Amino acid sequence: MCSPLSLRRRNLLLAMAGSAVLVAACGRKPDAAAQPEEIESATACALDGMLLADYPGPKAQVFYPGEAHPHWFCDTVEMFHALLRPEQLRPVRAVFVQDMARADWERPRGHWFDATTGLYVAGSRRHGSMGPTLASFRAESDAAAFIARHGGKLLRYAEVTPDLADLSGGAMHDSRM
Structure with missing residues (x-):
């Protein structure tokens, strides 16, 4: 049986390990060896198999350790869903x-x-391809110009929450599927 001190130490170590996985998934800079690939006609979404070239809006690619090619996402909402949901963390x-x-x-x-x-x-x-999307921009001035024209709220990467990565409804309203 563990002493209360040992249990606290073990829980602290488990919490630190969980935090390390979260940081690796959400806050890490790109690996120098990972370079973005380009969408081809057969490039399919990792979550639903949709062909990226067939749909509008921002796309995403995620590189996981030990895999040479990215997992593609036909929408930034899907990317954030994969990165922010506890059951998805890696x-x-x-x-x-x-x-x-x-x-x-x-x-x-x-781009x-x-x-x-x-x-x-x-x-x-x-x-985007899944309905409401998170439009992605490199420069704040470009995001502000987009907001002036199309509405919306500006967020930084770390401000995107799991609630904003809701996948319900987008594909159900797509008449092209």
């Missing part, structure tokens, strides 16, 4: 999103940057 090497000030909203290609440095607009009138 170490991450790098996370990239598209700068929607540079990428074409209807057919976004290229990848480190998602952890990004700015996100929640609640705008623009929709």
Whole structure:
């Protein structure tokens, strides 16, 4: 049987280990070896198999340790869902999103940057592949211009909560599926 001091130490170590996984998943800078890849016609979403090239709005890619290629997400909401839900937590090497000030909203290609440095607009009138999305931007001035035109609220990466990464409803309203 463990003493109360040993139990406290064990619980503290468990809490620290859990925090380390969370930091690895959400706050880590991209691995120098991980470079963003480009969307191809057959690139499919890791969560639902949707072809990224067929849908509008910002896309994302997540690199996990031991895997050479990214897990693709057809929407930034799906990316945050994968990174923020407790049942989804796992170490991450790098996370990239598209700068929607540079990428074409209807057919976004290229313009990848480190998602952890990004700015996100929640609640705008623009929709992505899953319905309401989190528009991603590299520069605050571009995000502010987007808000002036389409509405929404500016958030930094660390301010995005699991509640904002809700996947209910988006695909149900997509007539192209």
